[in-house]
Amino acid sequence: MIIAYRGGNFVTENKRPSYGNVSHSLDILLFFREHEECSLGELAEMLDLRKSYLLKLLDNLKEKGFLSLDTTTGKYRLGLSCLELGNAYEQRLDIRKVSHPDLVQLSSKTNELVHLGVMDSNIVVLLERIMNQESGLRLQFHLSLTSPPYSTGLGKVLLAYSDQEVVENYLSTKELIPYSPHTTIEPNMIRVELEQIRNKGYYLSFETFESGISCLAAPVFSRHGKIAAAVSICAPTVRIMSKEKELVTHLLETTSNISNILGHNSPFEIK
Structure with a gap:
C-alpha cells in the first residue's frame, strides 16, 4: 500500500x-x-x-x-x-570451469583418475586431471599432457565425432606406431572402432596406451551438437573390467550433464 x-x-x-x-x-x-x-x-x-x-x-x-x-x-x-x-552465453563458457565440479564428483564416486581432453591440431590436449587418492595410480604412469588420438580412449572418442574429412586426412597421413601390444594402428580397424564408438556412445580402451591400464571415455557436446571435449576414467585394467557397467553409468551421467550445461540437449542413456 x-x-x-x-x-x-x-x-x-x-x-x-x-x-x-x-x-x-x-x-x-x-x-x-x-x-x-x-x-x-x-x-x-x-x-x-x-x-x-x-x-x-x-x-x-x-x-x-x-x-x-x-x-x-x-x-x-x-x-x-x-x-x-x-x-x-556460449562465448563466455569455459569448459574447464564448467566441467570441473562434475569431474570432481565423478572422481569421488568412482575413486578413480578422471581426465578431460580436447583435440588440437591432431593432438589430444589434457585440460583437466582429477586424481583420487584411492585410485592408486600415479600421474607419471598414465598420459602426458598431449598424446596422439589413435592411442588413447580420449583420442578415439574425439576422432569418432570429428568431421569425416579430418579423420580420413589424419589416418592417411600420420604414421601410427604402437604404444602397447593392444594399440590399434591399422587404419581400417580404427575406422571400425570409431563407428562402434558412435553406435555405443562411449569407448572402452583396453591397455591401448600402457599395459595394465585401461580407460572408459565418452564425448561432451556443444550447443550445436559438435564435439567439445571428451571425459575418461582411467584405472588398472582389472578394476575397469570388474565394474565396467557401474563406471559407464557414472561417466555418461557426467558427460550428459556437462553437455546440457553447454547448451546441448543430451539425455543420459546407455546403449
Missing part, C-alpha cells in the same frame, strides 16, 4: 508488483522454445493471459528484438536478440 499526498490530502493507493510483467515475458520466451511461431490469440489462450495485457508484453519484446512479427500472417517468432544472447 502506497500513501500519497494529493490536493492537500493523504490518499492510499494499491500498487501492483512489477515482477509479474517480467515473469510473464519470460514465460512467453520460454514458450517459443517448443513452438516456431504463434499468433496473439493462440498465445493468450495457451498462456491464459488477457490479450490487451499480452499485447503490451509482446510489443516490448519486439521492440528489444527478442520477438519478431510477421505482418502477413500475424504470427510472432523469436528475434535476433535471442540468438545474440545465446552466442554471448
